[in-house]
Amino acid sequence: MPADADVLFDASHAVRLRDLWKSFGPVEAVQGIDLTIQSGEIVAFLGPNGAGKSTTIDMILGLSVPTSGDVEVFGVAPRTAVRCGLVAAVMQTGGLLKDLTVAETARYTASVFAHSKPVEEVLERAGIADIADRRVGKCSGGEQQRLRFAMALLSDPELLLLDEPTSGMDVEGRRNFWATIRQDAAEGRTIMFATHYLEEADAYADRIVLISHGRIVADGTAAQIKSLTTGRTIRATWPGADLAELESLAGEGNVEVRGDTVLIRTHDSDAMARHLLTETPARDIEITARALEDAFVALTSGTNPGGEE
Amino acid sequence: MSSPTSATRDLGSRRPPRLGGFTTVVLGIEVRRLLRNRRTLIFTMVLPVVFFLIFGLNDAYADAAAGSGNVSAFIMISMALYGAVLATTSGGAMVSIERAQGWSRQLRLTPLSPLAYVITKMLTAMVLGFASVAAVYGAGLLSGKPAMPVGIWIATFLCAWIGSLVFAAFGLFMGYLLPTENVMQILSFALMLFAFSGGLFIPLSQMNDVFQAIAHFSPLYGLNVIVHAPLTGEGLDGWAFVNVVTWLGIFVAGAVWRLREDTARP
Numbered sequence: 001m002p003a004d005a006d007v008l009f010d011a012s013h014a015v016r017l018r019d020l021w022k023s024f025g026p027v028e029a030v031q032g033i034d035l036t037i038q039s040g041e042i043v044a045f046l047g048p049n050g051a052g053k054s055t056t057i058d059m060i061l062g063l064s065v066p067t068s069g070d071v072e073v074f075g076v077a078p079r080t081a082v083r084c085g086l087v088a089a090v091m092q093t094g095g096l097l098k099d100l101t102v103a104e105t106a107r108y109t110a111s112v113f114a115h116s117k118p119v120e121e122v123l124e125r126a127g128i129a130d131i132a133d134r135r136v137g138k139c140s141g142g143e144q145q146r147l148r149f150a151m152a153l154l155s156d157p158e159l160l161l162l163d164e165p166t167s168g169m170d171v172e173g174r175r176n177f178w179a180t181i182r183q184d185a186a187e188g189r190t191i192m193f194a195t196h197y198l199e200e201a202d203a204y205a206d207r208i209v210l211i212s213h214g215r216i217v218a219d220g221t222a223a224q225i226k227s228l229t230t231g232r233t234i235r236a237t238w239p240g241a242d243l244a245e246l247e248s249l250a251g252e253g254n255v256e257v258r259g260d261t262v263l264i265r266t267h268d269s270d271a272m273a274r275h276l277l278t279e280t281p282a283r284d285i286e287i288t289a290r291a292l293e294d295a296f297v298a299l300t301s302g303t304n305p306g307g308e309e
Numbered sequence: 310m311s312s313p314t315s316a317t318r319d320l321g322s323r324r325p326p327r328l329g330g331f332t333t334v335v336l337g338i339e340v341r342r343l344l345r346n347r348r349t350l351i352f353t354m355v356l357p358v359v360f361f362l363i364f365g366l367n368d369a370y371a372d373a374a375a376g377s378g379n380v381s382a383f384i385m386i387s388m389a390l391y392g393a394v395l396a397t398t399s400g401g402a403m404v405s406i407e408r409a410q411g412w413s414r415q416l417r418l419t420p421l422s423p424l425a426y427v428i429t430k431m432l433t434a435m436v437l438g439f440a441s442v443a444a445v446y447g448a449g450l451l452s453g454k455p456a457m458p459v460g461i462w463i464a465t466f467l468c469a470w471i472g473s474l475v476f477a478a479f480g481l482f483m484g485y486l487l488p489t490e491n492v493m494q495i496l497s498f499a500l501m502l503f504a505f506s507g508g509l510f511i512p513l514s515q516m517n518d519v520f521q522a523i524a525h526f527s528p529l530y531g532l533n534v535i536v537h538a539p540l541t542g543e544g545l546d547g548w549a550f551v552n553v554v555t556w557l558g559i560f561v562a563g564a565v566w567r568l569r570e571d572t573a574r575p
Contacts, residue, residue, distance in 0.1 A: 009320040063417055063572040074320065083325040083420040094411025095418075099345065104338050111334035112421040114326040155419075158320065
């Protein structure tokens with residue numbers, strides 16, 4: 001551990017994951033993730049619980065070692081990046097000593113870095129300067145989360161990882177928290193956050209990486225992800241429906257027959273409705289927009305609309 | 310707002326901290342934390358004093374010579390060592406509470422090296438060790454029974470206190486290894502066992518040969534010999550030092566190893 005050796009960083013790539021795998025016994029939590037995050041990006045890591053988000057974040061932080069594959073943070077090993085104060089994280093629970101005060105916790109954390117920002121300034125920024133002398137155990141969940149955020153900011157990290165940062169916060173707390181993060185990101189810090197709230201990813205990220213069953217199932221701007229999730233569902237009554245005909249129009253997998261009812265998911269609901277009304281005996285046609293949450297489930301529930309494999 | 314601007318941010322100045330992140334700021338906060346915990350402080354001071362009052366105040370002991378002092382002094386030193394060991398072990402074992410709160414995982418997100426942290430915690434536990442030795446020696450002075458030259462009062466005090474460092478490391482190792490709920494029960498039992506097998510409660514000369522041979526490997530054997538050496542005036546056998554240094558190495562290495570591995574989510 002040569003403490004003063006110069007480390008050569010790659011300033012343009014905050015995170016680089018190459019064919020990353022992680023298994024816990026027979027469970028394959030992460031199954032071949034390739035991902036590059038450029039410096040300055042705000043990336044949402046979106047997926048249901050158990051998708052592999054936290055496992056991947058732990059590997060980026062050097063808290064766990066990949067079964068195979070490679071992790072680089074600014075071109076160096078995660079542990080080196082942590083020691084140099086380049087990367088910090090806000091975890092969803094734990095990680096605080098209840099018997100310390102807010103200010104003590106911050107001074108403690110600041111002192112172990114080679115360079116850190118003034119404690120008062122960071123507490124001010126995180127909105128907890130007024131409770132600096134309060135014991136951590138007496139702070140509310142939201143205040144504790146702000147303290148975790150302050151601790152992460154002390155080393156002025158280039159990359160900030162947030163793991164489900166607002167779980168357990170009320171709507172007001174969540175909005176305030178994101179306002180602070182947003183303000184912080186304006187300085188060019190790279191931010192990656194894991195969430196299972198679609199609205200959060202949509203509202204605060206420039207890029208959304210959708211993960212399911214340990215794989216990336218979609219990766220793009222919020223608008224691109226939304227276009228994957230738009231589309232409508234047509235419901236019609238059609239006894240003895242011609243499945244083959246419908247599938248040739250809507251594509252395989254998008255047509256479902258339940259008794260006399262057919263359900264069709266399509267991006268062009270107008271054309272499909274016109275066809276049903278003019279060319280087939282279908283009747284009682286209803287057209288509904290797919291809720292974002294439905295689409296999210298569709299995108300992350302095993303079948304991949306992108307069609308790889 | 311989010312256009313890549315970091316290329317202009319200078320990463321060249323980023324360096325790991327010196328000494329693995331060891332600082333007096335952390336040490337100071339850790340000591341203050343410990344002193345806030347009055348119950349532990351009092352407990353570690355009261356128990357060895359009570360033991361000394363029970364076992365060390367016999368009038369016959371005050372008349373019987375032991376080296377350059379009397380038997381009462383000999384027993385006071387034994388109890389001070391036992392108290393110091395009990396205190397530093399409990400001080401170290403408090404990390405099991407931190408571990409349950411996810412603090413060791415949090416520390417892995419900072420440059421603080423496990424060794425620097427283990428050393429900080431050992432030094433912190435030494436505050437409890439000091440309180441314990443001071444309490445027993447204070448009781449000894451007040452009782453007027455133990456007698457030995459002033460220099461030996463000081464020398465044995467320092468030996469007992471500094472020697473208990475080994476058990477600060479023991480407490481840390483066990484605090485990281487054992488389940489939080491019953492770590493202190495297990496450790497109190499283990500210390501009692503070490504105290505008997507190391508000859509602290511009953512002189513080894515009263516035990517059979519096999520037991521005496523085994524005793525040389527007990528973690529308290531070496532310390533027991535060293536703390537009494539200034540009083541008894543017996544030459545130090547090298548084995549006592551080997552015993553102390555080896556156990557210290559094992560406990561520190563064990564604590565560092567467990568802390569390094571302790572990255573599980575709380």
